[in-house]
Amino acid sequence: MSVRIRIWDLPTRLFHWLLAAAVLGSAITSETGPIDWHARFGYAVLALLGFRVLWGFAGGWWSRFSSFIYSPASVWRHLQGRSPAAHLAGHSPLAALSVFALLLVLGLQVGSGLFSDDEILFMGPLASRASSQTVAWMTDYHKDIGQWLLLGLVVLHIAAVLYHLLVRRDNLISAMVSGDKLLPEAEALPASADGIRQRLLAGVLMAVCVGLVAWLVLSAP
Numbered sequence: 001m002s003v004r005i006r007i008w009d010l011p012t013r014l015f016h017w018l019l020a021a022a023v024l025g026s027a028i029t030s031e032t033g034p035i036d037w038h039a040r041f042g043y044a045v046l047a048l049l050g051f052r053v054l055w056g057f058a059g060g061w062w063s064r065f066s067s068f069i070y071s072p073a074s075v076w077r078h079l080q081g082r083s084p085a086a087h088l089a090g091h092s093p094l095a096a097l098s099v100f101a102l103l104l105v106l107g108l109q110v111g112s113g114l115f116s117d118d119e120i121l122f123m124g125p126l127a128s129r130a131s132s133q134t135v136a137w138m139t140d141y142h143k144d145i146g147q148w149l150l151l152g153l154v155v156l157h158i159a160a161v162l163y164h165l166l167v168r169r170d171n172l173i174s175a176m177v178s179g180d181k182l183l184p185e186a187e188a189l190p191a192s193a194d195g196i197r198q199r200l201l202a203g204v205l206m207a208v209c210v211g212l213v214a215w216l217v218l219s220a221p
């Protein structure tokens with residue numbers, strides 16, 4: 001017998017799809033322009049990342065970092081196909097590594113963007129506060145290593161999800177849409193809280209993150 005369990009609360013799902021849209025928007029406009037829109041999509045990524053860090057402490061059970069920080073032994077067990085059900089309900093040990101890597105590399109991409117200068121039309125809001133050497137270094141990272149690292153991780157991420165879908169017959173995408181997974185009843189796994197109070201809290205935290213990013217951008221000299 002299987003039971004339906006809420007794994008991804010609504011705020012995590014909205015975060016995920018808005019993040020994917022904002023990263024795509026930023027990537028497309030980095031090639032086509034206009035640069036103001038490139039930066040706006042980037043600011044959206046920044047606010048979403050800020051929210052996700054807070055949600056890693058305040059969110060539903062399976063969105064909390066504490067539920068997907070694994071020991072090296074757990075990663076090893078996972079690679080051998082011996083993970084317990086509790087390690088497969090939310091982010092698996094391998095998925096968790098890729099989630100942390102994605103969040104870190106996205107943070108570096110947006111962070112370096114804030115210090116970048118195209119020397120024609122646009123300067124990131126922190127560029128005028130840094131030395132010209134720092135700005136040159138950040139712009140180089142942003143346009144070169146950073147963009148390729150991010151592209152590599154996103155391609156790997158989507159390939160892993162498709163591998164699960166097509167080879168392992170395990171549809172991870174539907175849980176990122178509906179929030180729920182069908183899991184063996186015997187395991188008695190906790191569900192993520194996803195009621196009105198959680199959603200209101202998420203709204204407040206997101207508003208705080210948007211406010212902080214707006215302040216950062218508008219207070220630039």
Ligand code: HEM
Binds near residue numbers: 015
């Ligand atoms: C630029 C594009 C994307 C980025 C930056 C991205 C980023 C992320 C991040 C950060 C997570 C962790 C979610 C969390 O715990 O907050 C995640 C999970 C997930 N993403 Fe994406 N994503 C992208 C595109 C996609 C696409 C196109 C799909 C579907 C084809 C997808 C499917 C999933 C799934 C199924 C999970 C959950 C994985 C699991 O069960 O462990 N993502 N993604």
Ligand code: HEM
Binds near residue numbers: 114
């Ligand atoms: C996830 C978010 C972001 C991604 C994926 C991204 C990606 C890129 C890429 C690929 C380029 C190189 C374009 C080229 O070589 O023609 C670029 C350029 C640039 N980005 Fe971003 N970016 C992001 C966020 C930001 C943010 C938040 C800012 C600043 C507010 C920013 C400011 C710039 C600037 C000023 C350039 C032009 C640098 C130059 O041409 O010298 N970016 N970005």
